[in-house]
Amino acid sequence: MKTFFIIQAVLLALLLLAVFLYIENNYIDVTKYKLRSASVNSRFKIAHLSDLHSKPFYEVIDKLKEQHPDLIVITGDYINDHEKNKEKMLSFGKALLALAPVYYITGNHERRLASFDTLMEELRNIGFHVLLNETAQLTIEDNEIAILGLDENQANFDDYKARKADTFVYQDMAPYFQELEVMNGFKLVLSHYPENFAAVKENNYSQYGFDLQLSGHAHGGQFNLPFIGPVFSPGQGLRPQYAKGSFGKKPMLIVSRGIGNAEFPFRLFNHPEINIITVTRELEK
DSSP, X not given: OHHHHHHHHHHHHHHHHHHHHHXXXXXXXXXXXXXXXXXXXXXXXXXXXXXXXXXXXXXXXHHHHHHOOSEEEEEXXXXXXXXXXXXXXXXXXXXXXXXXXXXXXXXXXXXXXXXXXXXXXXXXXXXXXXXXXXXXXXXXXXXXXXXXXXXXXXXXXXXXXXXXXXXOOOOOOHHHHHHHHTSOSEEEEEOSOGGGGTTSSTTOXXXXXXXXXXXXXXXGGSBEETTTEXXXXXXXXXXXXXXXXXXXXXXXXXXXXXXXXXXXXXXXXXXXXXXXXXXXXXXXX
């Protein structure tokens, strides 16, 4: 009889653990930011998605419908390096496009694909604006928006080893930022790697004149433990500084905790996240 109760207790504990992990990995937080800029004339809204990792998460569509974004940006790792669920992710992309224009950059997972060029063409064919170290100009209402989408291509497995040995050399993206600088309107930078904003010494992005950088990659540290915070991020290591939230004012960095998972299947105290950034005109002093 005692053994029976022990087995029941263990099974109940496993069931509760499974429910807890399901909620941790599937309950979507919508994190809202407000940003004022003298570069805009009226209010508009950006939805930021990152790191779906081949997860066609249709609750994201429902959440976005409630927010009515004017623009959707995806900051990499939309499809993982095994090209899992590619057709489903293309269909998911079409559902996003029904809500707003989509601007997309690559992450480390796409860059590891042998079929990289084919995938980029397929994403363009469904309507994504694919930016590979390119700029784009668009108009929302009476606002001009200039977007720089970076294709940093800095996280294959050899790059991770070099970063651990402190021999990694970051790319100089100055020519692309110079191209952005002469464009009109609100200046938005899409970069998969948040650490490139300020943690890189010579080639950091925060030295340039733009309004906002949106990034992902860190998955919120995967675990977000009480009194410790984010635990680990590739490229930043233990207790990463740039794993979630916002940093700076002008330029500002906003880091998404991401939506899916890569090799490690579980999040802990770190729900999937959609960022909603409302940009309004800065009042003249």
